[in-house]
Amino acid sequence: MKLHYFPLSTYSQKVLIALYEKEISFEPEVVQMMDPAAMAVYSETYPIGKVPLLVLDDGYKIPESTIIIEYLETHHKTGSTLIPSDPDTARKVRFYDRMSDFYLNNPVVTLLFQQIKMREYMEVDLEKARKQLSLACEHLNQNLSDHKWLVGDDFSMADCAAIPALYYMQHVFPTENLTHLNRYWAQAQERESYRKVQSEFVPIWQGMMAKASP
Numbered sequence: 390m391k392l393h394y395f396p397l398s399t400y401s402q403k404v405l406i407a408l409y410e411k412e413i414s415f416e417p418e419v420v421q422m423m424d425p426a427a428m429a430v431y432s433e434t435y436p437i438g439k440v441p442l443l444v445l446d447d448g449y450k451i452p453e454s455t456i457i458i459e460y461l462e463t464h465h466k467t468g469s470t471l472i473p474s475d476p477d478t479a480r481k482v483r484f485y486d487r488m489s490d491f492y493l494n495n496p497v498v499t500l501l502f503q504q505i506k507m508r509e510y511m512e513v514d515l516e517k518a519r520k521q522l523s524l525a526c527e528h529l530n531q532n533l534s535d536h537k538w539l540v541g542d543d544f545s546m547a548d549c550a551a552i553p554a555l556y557y558m559q560h561v562f563p564t565e566n567l568t569h570l571n572r573y574w575a576q577a578q579e580r581e582s583y584r585k586v587q588s589e590f591v592p593i594w595q596g597m598m599a600k601a602s603p
């Protein structure tokens with residue numbers, strides 16, 4: 390199977406973490422999202438133009454990070470279990486996956502894009518993003534006060550979704566009072582799957598930031 394992704398993209402990182410956790414081999418296909426010509430070519434594969442996209446060996450396409458991880462979990466029994474078999478625990482994992490995507494990742498990306506001038510938002514949208522992020526962080530911080538990962542003590546899809554946003558959040562949101570979330574972030578950086586993801590995207594990110602700085 391082939392994964393179309395962009396190393397700096399948080400939703401791509403979410404799926405990469407899952408693939409490494411599950412020890413699944415795949416063919417990487419980097420989509421150069423900053424290059425309009427490359428995006429035009431990619432739109433022939435996936436007209437919606439979003440990454441990540443998983444393409445199976447028979448050509449079947451699976452878009453959307455959560456759906457990709459659901460597919461991986463159903464069809465590959467190797468490595469970590471990212472969606473537990475107990476339905477109530479699985480529902481909690483799905484909740485924290487949604488929460489991480491909508492209320493953690495999306496506002497972080499809005500604030501980041503504004504900061505690095507990739508997009509310009511209206512103040513009302515920035516305020517909404519700050520408010521959402523603040524509420525999400527308070528909730529996650531509280532949730533992490535008595536267990537290791539987002540849902541209990543086992544790593545899950547919820548962690549695949551939350552961890553990528555935390556890297557960029559350091560640039561756009563004050564985190565010093567979020568004791569449990571900071572502990573979680575430190576622990577995430579020790580996780581082998583995420584270290585692998587970082588080893589690809591951090592040099593690219595740092596290079597981009599060095600070029601952008603005056």
Ligand SMILES: N[C@@H](CCC(=O)N[C@@H](CS)C(=O)NCC(=O)O)C(=O)O
Pocket residue numbers: 398399400401438439440441452453454455
């Ligand atoms: N809900 C999608 C979101 C994917 C997404 O927004 N990916 C971003 C990169 S992180 C993207 O492709 N952006 C390109 C665009 O919006 O045109 C998922 O979970 O996969």
